[in-house]
Structure formats: C-alpha cells, structure tokens
Amino acid sequence: MLVANCPQMNFTQMHERRRLELLRRIQRGTLSVSLLARQTGFGQAHISNFLHSRRQLSLEAMDRILAAQHLKATDLQPAVPHAGDPDADLESSTVPIVSHSVALFEPYVRASAVQSMLHLPAGVLQSIRARVSNQRRAWQRFVAVRIQPADAMAMEPLVLPEALALIDRHYNSLVPYRPNRPNLYAVRHGAHLTLRYVDFVANRLILRPHNIAFPVDLLQVEPGESPGDLLAGRIALIVNEL
Secondary structure, rough: OOOOOOOOOOOOHHHHHHHHHHHHHHHHOOHHHHHHHHHOOOHHHHHHHHHHOOOOHHHHHHHHHHHHOOOOHHHHHOOOOOOOOOOOOHHHOOEEEEOOEEEEEEEEEEHHHOEEEEEEOOHHHHHHHOOHHHHHHOOOOOOEEEEEHHHHHHHHHHHHHHHEEEOOOEEEEOOOOOEEEEEEEEEEEEEEEEEEEEEEEEEEEEOOOOOOOOOOEEEEOOOOOOOHHHEEEEEEEEOOOO
C-alpha cells in the first residue's frame, strides 16, 4: 500500500497541507472563498487570512473545513513519505506517476492520485540541483507524467510517444541548468501540460518545440503572475522505453 509506514503529520504540517489543498481547488475553479465561507459559516476575511497564511485555524475550524469539503485526514497524506521535509523524497529512488492535472496543480500527491511508480537508480534524485521560488518550496518535489502521442510529436525525437517525463517542481527558474544548453520544461498552457523549451520576452513566454515542423507558441504572463508560476518544473529525465 502506497501510504504504508507514512509518518504521522503534526498539527502545523496538517494545517499547511489543508491550506494548500484548498488553494489548489480554488485555482482549478472547483471552489471559491465565498463558497467555502457559506459552507463553514466563517467570514470571507477569516477564510482569506487563512489561505494567505496570515492566521491559523483552531482544531474545530479545521474539522469544519474538512467536513465541508468532504476531506479526510488520510487524503492529506503524501504518497511518498517526506518526514516533514519537502526535500525528503530525495532519499527515495521512486517517484509517483500522476496525471498532467496533478503535476500542474497539486502541491503534494495523495495516494489516490498515483497511477504507478517510476523506479530510478539509487542516487539519481540526490544529484539534481533545485532552483525554486518561495511559493513552490512546500510542494512535493518530484513527479512523473506520461506523454501521449499527440503531445510528444512536437518534441520528437527527444520525446517519444508514451515516454515518461520526470518533473522537478523545485526548478521553476528560467536560469539554464547547464551553461549553453536550454532547459526543457513542463509548462502550464491553460489547463494543459506541454513540454517545451522556454524563453521570456516582453512579458510573454516563448514556447519552442524540438521538432521544427511545429510552430512556436506565445504564452502571456498575466498581471500578478511571474514566469515561474506557469512552469510546472524542469524536465530532469526522459524515459522513452521501459
């Protein structure tokens, strides 16, 4: 079982996971501050302060939010043990394979969201350098996604149909990982995840394919967003054949 032997979370960790889960639901459009206020009986300002880490909730308030959103404490447990440290998954050689939506929007991966596990040689994850924004530090670092044939075409032959892409969600910087070599990113394009090389010019992300037969796309960075907000993470590894 994926959650076997997972260490218990303390109050602070549970509080933060609940906050991130609610923010994820708001970002995906399935929840709003006003709706949560109506469901729980709390004021919108009270909810907003919690979501923006300006105040904590009591145990009673946390229970009311769990009930309103049909959440269980086990739903907040990560699929891979972290021992309370966002980088603790570096100690493991397995990475959860998840849907594109989970990779884009879910700060931590629940057991129910794991499709299977990608097993890597010992030491691979420990060697990967991070460059993460403050907003992303609490996210579970590594996830893998499967690239469908239609999505792989623009990146062939680097990425083949049904390849697995290992995403380092603690690298959402545009600084090159290696000098004179472009980073390959998982990019949030609307609600879709796409793999592209990325440049940033005039408040737009320029999404470049590997296959020159495909067009370059422009992605507007909206007010209040940074380029890193649109990057799910750097592609650290491509597994084309298992």
